[in-house]
Amino acid sequence: MRLPTHHPDEALLFGYAGGSLNEASALVLATHMTYCPNCRQVVTDLEVVGGALLDDLDPEPVDDGLFQSLMAQIDANFMPRPAIQASRPPGNGAARHGFVVPEPLRRYVGDDLSLLDWESALPGVRLTPVAMTGADDGSRVQLMRMDAGCTVPRHGHEGMELVVVLAGGFSDGYGAYRTGDVAILHSGSEHAPRAHDDGCLCLAVNMERAAMTAPMDCYLSLMMAR
Amino acid sequence: MHIACPLTGWQPCFPFGTRIPCGGRRIPRVWWRAGKEWLVRRAVFAFNGGMDERQTPAALPAADASVSMDHLLLAVGQAGDRAAFAQVFAYFAPRVKAYLRRLGVDAGGADELVQEVMLLVWRRADTFDPRQSSASTWIFTIARNKRVDALRREARPEFDPTDPLLLPEAETPADHRIESRESIARMRVALNALPPEQAELLRLAYFDEVPHSTISAERGIPLGTVKSRLRLAMDRLRKVLREPV
Ligand SMILES: [Zn+2]
Numbered sequence: 001m002r003l004p005t006h007h008p009d010e011a012l013l014f015g016y017a018g019g020s021l022n023e024a025s026a027l028v029l030a031t032h033m034t035y036c037p038n039c040r041q042v043v044t045d046l047e048v049v050g051g052a053l054l055d056d057l058d059p060e061p062v063d064d065g066l067f068q069s070l071m072a073q074i075d076a077n078f079m080p081r082p083a084i085q086a087s088r089p090p091g092n093g094a095a096r097h098g099f100v101v102p103e104p105l106r107r108y109v110g111d112d113l114s115l116l117d118w119e120s121a122l123p124g125v126r127l128t129p130v131a132m133t134g135a136d137d138g139s140r141v142q143l144m145r146m147d148a149g150c151t152v153p154r155h156g157h158e159g160m161e162l163v164v165v166l167a168g169g170f171s172d173g174y175g176a177y178r179t180g181d182v183a184i185l186h187s188g189s190e191h192a193p194r195a196h197d198d199g200c201l202c203l204a205v206n207m208e209r210a211a212m213t214a215p216m217d218c219y220l221s222l223m224m225a226r
Numbered sequence: 227m228h229i230a231c232p233l234t235g236w237q238p239c240f241p242f243g244t245r246i247p248c249g250g251r252r253i254p255r256v257w258w259r260a261g262k263e264w265l266v267r268r269a270v271f272a273f274n275g276g277m278d279e280r281q282t283p284a285a286l287p288a289a290d291a292s293v294s295m296d297h298l299l300l301a302v303g304q305a306g307d308r309a310a311f312a313q314v315f316a317y318f319a320p321r322v323k324a325y326l327r328r329l330g331v332d333a334g335g336a337d338e339l340v341q342e343v344m345l346l347v348w349r350r351a352d353t354f355d356p357r358q359s360s361a362s363t364w365i366f367t368i369a370r371n372k373r374v375d376a377l378r379r380e381a382r383p384e385f386d387p388t389d390p391l392l393l394p395e396a397e398t399p400a401d402h403r404i405e406s407r408e409s410i411a412r413m414r415v416a417l418n419a420l421p422p423e424q425a426e427l428l429r430l431a432y433f434d435e436v437p438h439s440t441i442s443a444e445r446g447i448p449l450g451t452v453k454s455r456l457r458l459a460m461d462r463l464r465k466v467l468r469e470p471v
Binding site for chain 2: 074
């Protein structure tokens with residue numbers, strides 16, 4: 001299979017390895033890394049940076065009794081070390097639809113996307129929200145399906161948008177994105193994404209409400225803001 | 227920490243062949259090599275406590291910390307060695323606490339979370355593989371995940387190494403990756419040699435609860451500048467983990 005050619009930028013990779021990235025963006029990165037050995041390697045390297053930073057911190061003494069109370073806790077509820085969490089194999093959905101949901105996303109939406117509540121946003125464009133586990137931080141996470149050749153009218157974004165392609169692909173003025181690719185749309189930039197001939201399934205994260213530039217397109221804005 | 231090579235006086239950030247300011251001569255490749263060997267020896271020296279007395283609590287093992295911490299953690303994982311765990315605790319618990327304090331946890335809450343992190347270290351020690359990572363890196367990832375879980379109460383999405391969709395690494399010959407226990411020593415040197423404006427951004431990614439998109443707005447630095455600084459830092463730091471000495 002083809003390797004992704006559009007990667008998250010340095011700030012996102014540092015944020016993921018360092019732990020400062022919010023859950024929604026981290027989900028986009030983890031999904032991308034399923035397809036991208038290159039970024040997996042980068043994150044592994046940046047975790048070494050974290051280890052070195054930890055080593056370099058001025059130690060702050062912990063409470064004198066902390067070690068003893070930890071050992072007492074270990075003795076009190078001794079449990080066999082947990083086996084490494086078995087991964088959940090893709091279920092029936094994969095067999096039925098021939099599409100496997102990558103694991104980081106499977107935890108959020110299950111393995112059968114046809115069971116989700118898809119809403120039509122525009123002709124040929126359907127959306128379904130993806131709930132995060134953490135508190136609402138203003139980011140909106142959605143799965144988006146675009147039919148072959150369908151175009152979303154030109155629009156801009158107030159905040160940053162992150163998209164990772166799961167199947168098929170789309171093109172806009174910035175590039176052509178296929179499975180595993182990450183598209184980053186910065187605040188203030190505009191695009192009119194058009195689905196490729198095999199359609200497009202992607203995970204989209206909007207950090208703030210999208211602002212449509214043409215009045216006609218307010219409809220989409222309202223749909224997407226829900 | 228300011229490091230200049232005693233042999234040539236050059237700073238570690240210059241690639242070989244760079245024109246040095248005094249006399250306009252280029253740095254010959256042998257000097258470049260010699261300088262790097264010196265840097266690594268210097269890092270190990272610093273790590274042994276030769277440099278930094280204040281970072282040496284009484285319980286800190288005197289030997290090469292990076293090597294022995296890996297061995298100690300291995301002993302915890304393979305044999306449930308409590309004496310080894312006591313030493314791992316003595317070295318890392320105060321650092322994990324400093325990490326949590328930097329993230330804004332109050333002193334009392336920090337002790338509680340340190341205990342949770344160290345409990346995970348004890349429980350998961352059997353999955354520690356010194357060929358994959360050093361003790362510091364491994365414990366950093368546990369502390370980082372605890373931060374996401376306890377401070378932000380979020381899940382941390384991670385790829386699954388057994389996912390049938392996972393695209394494997396390309397077969398690269400040996401990749402020149404250095405050993406994990408050496409990586410930390412080298413990385414500490416490289417971090418200390420980083421230009422301050424790059425180091426500052428880096429610390430934000432690891433130690434602050436600030437989304438990166440607001441960094442540039444808050445500090446009045448154009449987004450493009452933030453990105454190029456991070457790119458320079460990333461290139462420099464990743465190179466440290468690969469170049470043969
Ligand atoms: Zn990538």
